[in-house]
Amino acid sequence: MAACLFNQNANISLNPPNQTVGTTGSASVLAISLHGIFSSIGIIENLLIVGVVGFHVRRSVISIWILNLAASDLLATAFLPFFTLYMARGNTWTLGTTFCRIYSSIFFLNMFVSGFLLAAISMDRCLVVLRPVWAQNHRDKQIVTKICGVIWALAVVCTIPFYIFRDNIHLPSGQILCYYNYAQFPPSEPYDLKVLCKQRKEALAFMKFLLAFLIPLVIIILSYAAVNSHLAGRGHRRSFRFFRLVVAVVVSFVLCWAPYHIFIIMEVMAPSGHALQKFASKGLKIAATLGFFNSVLNPILYVFSCPDLCKKIRHSLGAVMESVLTEDLAELARRRSTACSSHSTAELVMKSKVSLTTLSLKTEEEQAEIIANSDS
Structure with a gap:
């Protein structure tokens, strides 16, 4: 079993967070500080988003999508402090095998949930634009809630293999790694341990x-290509708020997760002991942290995607999120129409007051003139 884990570089994977035996130099101090900052900021941000969207924003299809994304990010950032503790103790895991498996699985659960949800949101936008009548009749909050439940269930199923192969690895140096043990649960028939791992x-x-x-990325690209093509063909505007929000979240997802997957594939495919494999192993240290940073970045995108943030920041956070999650341009148009109507009414009232004042002044002048003439 030990040979399967450590004597072959091809079987060593720095899956997040990276599980290398580190030193206590300046790089380690910087990494610990970054993880501590990420976890603190991420927990606060996602708690705010979940609280505001869950309790202070009108329930809608869009708010349900965003609430589930934020819940996944909150779960990921809530477990990040445990890795900060692991690093602070010299890359030694002291919280037991069961919690090691749970903690590591949360990372992968967030990865799957984020990918599945973004793909589902993209298909939802596509249906709204391409099949508006069908979407109006069949797209409701209950359906979307059930879809989110299915997504979480699928993500849990996909996470199970990563849970069962995680283990506590005791090193001769006394360190304990929360790491992969691919030699667990061997088959009943004869096998080669190296090949199996x-x-x-x-x-x-x-x-x-x-x-x-x-697969989620392909679905996202195809969905928004269809949306853009349809709107461009009809000469409609394409830059509405929620569209920009989803694009920002998708770009963040790709930029934060692509390096991790690229380095993982490089490490798996490179020959054992090859320079490319060593490069990928080192790159995974940064890529894993970048993957966690996606959960910190998303709440910022939810808020700052609102173009009128500088004005609306004076209002409550709930009002800002309500604006960000506005379902479509019709709602925005209605609000503008109401504002214009109120403005016109106010102008009419002011004009009436001015007219009454002028009339009153004229009447007083006429009375004064009559009195003067009568005195003379």
């Missing part, structure tokens, strides 16, 4: 690459 590692790497990244 390599096959399992490759299977898990390509599984998460396809299901959590590549």
Whole structure:
């Protein structure tokens, strides 16, 4: 078993957070500080988003999508402090095997949920634009809530393999790693341990690459290509608020997760001991942290996607989120129409007051003139 884990570079994977035996130099101090900052900011941000969207924003299809994304990000950032503790203790895991598996699985659960939700949101936008009548009749909050439940269930199922192969690894130096143990649960028939570990590692790497990244990304690209083509053909505007929000979240998802998956595939495919594999192992240290940063970045995008933030920041956070999650341009047009109507009414009232004042002054002048004439 030890040979499967450590004597072959091809079977070593720095899956997040990276599980290398580190030193206590300045780089480690910087990494610990960054993880501590990320976790603190991420927890506060996502708690605010979940609280505001869950309790202070009118329930809608869009708010349900955003609430589930924020809940996934909150779950990921809530477990990040445990890795900060792991790093602070010299890369030694002291919280037991069961919690090691749970903690590591949360990372992958967030990865799958984010990919599945973004793909579902993209298809939802596509249906709203391409099949508006069908969407009006069949798209409601209950359906979307059930879809989100299915997405979470699928994500849990996809996370199970990563849970069962996680283990506490005791090193001769006394360190304890929360790491992969691909030699667990061996088959009943004869097998080659080295080949078995390599096959399992490759299977898990390509599984998460396809299901959590590549397939959702293809769905996202195709959905928004169809939306853009349809709107461009009809000469409609394409830059409405929620569209910009989703594009920003998708770009953040790609930029934060693509390096991680690229380095994972590089490490799996490179020959054992090859320079490319060593490069990928080092790159995964940064890529894993970048993947966690996606959960910190999303809440910022939810808020700052509102173009009138500088004005609306004076209002409550709930009002800002309500504006960000506005379903479509019709709602915005209605509000503008109401504002214009109120402005016109106010102008009419002011004009009436001015007219009455002028009339009153004229009447007083006429009375004064009559009195003067009568005195003379």
